[in-house]
Amino acid sequence: MNEYVKIAMATRNKVSRVTLEQQKQILKLYNDVIKELSHKAAESGDKSLTQRWTLDYINQLKAVKKDLRREINKQIRESIKQGAKIGTETEQLIFKEIFRMANIDPGEHFTEMFSQVQDKVVKDIISGNLYKDNKTLSIRIWSYGEDFEKDIQYTVNQAIIEKKSASELANDLEKFVREPAKRGTDWGLCYPSLKNKKVDYNAMRLARTSINHAYQNSSIQSSNMNPFVEGIKWHSAMVHGRTCELCIERATEDKYGLGPGIFPKNDVPLDHANGLCTMIPYISRSLIEVADELRDWIDGSNNSRLDEWYNEYGDYFAYKKI
Numbered sequence: 001m002n003e004y005v006k007i008a009m010a011t012r013n014k015v016s017r018v019t020l021e022q023q024k025q026i027l028k029l030y031n032d033v034i035k036e037l038s039h040k041a042a043e044s045g046d047k048s049l050t051q052r053w054t055l056d057y058i059n060q061l062k063a064v065k066k067d068l069r070r071e072i073n074k075q076i077r078e079s080i081k082q083g084a085k086i087g088t089e090t091e092q093l094i095f096k097e098i099f100r101m102a103n104i105d106p107g108e109h110f111t112e113m114f115s116q117v118q119d120k121v122v123k124d125i126i127s128g129n130l131y132k133d134n135k136t137l138s139i140r141i142w143s144y145g146e147d148f149e150k151d152i153q154y155t156v157n158q159a160i161i162e163k164k165s166a167s168e169l170a171n172d173l174e175k176f177v178r179e180p181a182k183r184g185t186d187w188g189l190c191y192p193s194l195k196n197k198k199v200d201y202n203a204m205r206l207a208r209t210s211i212n213h214a215y216q217n218s219s220i221q222s223s224n225m226n227p228f229v230e231g232i233k234w235h236s237a238m239v240h241g242r243t244c245e246l247c248i249e250r251a252t253e254d255k256y257g258l259g260p261g262i263f264p265k266n267d268v269p270l271d272h273a274n275g276l277c278t279m280i281p282y283i284s285r286s287l288i289e290v291a292d293e294l295r296d297w298i299d300g301s302n303n304s305r306l307d308e309w310y311n312e313y314g315d316y317f318a319y320k321k322i
């Protein structure tokens, strides 16, 4: 494993931790809102459910749905920011190593160019700019709130048909947040439409996918600012039966003649939903060779590539080329 791969994989692990943490939070969120609804039902005790009873309950449900939406929105936005920030760290670390070896102090200002990348990536995802359907993050989440409301309404209606009491409904609601296999057979019999439905599936998937896109896009865009990066290597875990055909193809084919799995840095495809691939900056030379080139250029040798790079990004660096 070369130096760049090591850095990129460490950054990838950080994103996985953020994703895992986010998944726990979303599960907790659904748990909390269902608990709230379940408690509300339990208050009516052994009374059997009536259509009249549901009128008041639906108001409660609508309020809960709003809270759910707002919280999911807040949490996913926060995780997208973290994903984008971590995505820039790969190039920041590679740059720092190159500067260190070339004996150059780029100054603190240089991290600013990465925070700009980060902000843009976050904005593109939240505004839907990154996607063909242009759907904003809020619109995507909006439909999850509608789904949730519909599912709970369905549960209440079925409970009425089955002549259940309010406290029985309360118990059933608490089962809905569990894994389908752990709800007991009665649950599936009473609520067949929700038998295999995971209450948080879509929110979980959106979170995973958005964090991943934030991370991947900000690493790719940061790599575009590194003049030594020749392409982006699409790295897949290659787990038999788990890595999909598309990702295996992307990771192994030499589509551009740059090497297996290497894409031009301005033409890297977007990963699919639930994707887990790593974007590794591809630099064919070692850190020392790259640092030498930079040092030589600073010391006055001709280098049109670095001149061009300096014209574009030089403002972010403290040192001045004379």
Ligand SMILES: [Zn+2]
Pocket (backbone or CB within 6 Å): 243, 244, 245, 246, 247, 248, 272, 275, 276
């Ligand atoms: Zn895949």
